Amino acid sequence: MKPVLFVFLPLFAVACLPGASLDKEKLLSTASFDHGCPKQKIEVVTEDDHGMEATGNYLLKVCGADKRYKRLGTIYYDAEKGSPVPTK
Secondary structure (H helix, E strand, O other), X not given: OHHHHHHHHXXXXXXXXXXXXXXXXXXXXXXXXXXXXXXXXXXXXXXXXXXXXXXXEEEEEEOOEEEXXXXXXXXXXXXXOOOOOOOO
16 A cells, blocks of 8 residues: 555645646636636637646637737736736
8 A cells, every 4th residue: 555655645746736737717717807808708729738847828719819828837827918927
């Protein structure tokens, strides 16, 4: 039993890390808020999610308009508006 725990416990812990994969619901909610468009009218056209690197690029159709979004950790933002995270 212990060898199994040593294999699966670390894998489970990594899978639960924030930013480990696309949170589609959060992405749609963010785009809905940013553009005043109901989530039902937003579609993920393409996704290039870099998983454990905690980054990603997404093309969304938001009420008929193409919008590019990026992910930094657990934050999704409109690429045209730039990152909400201050840089030095």
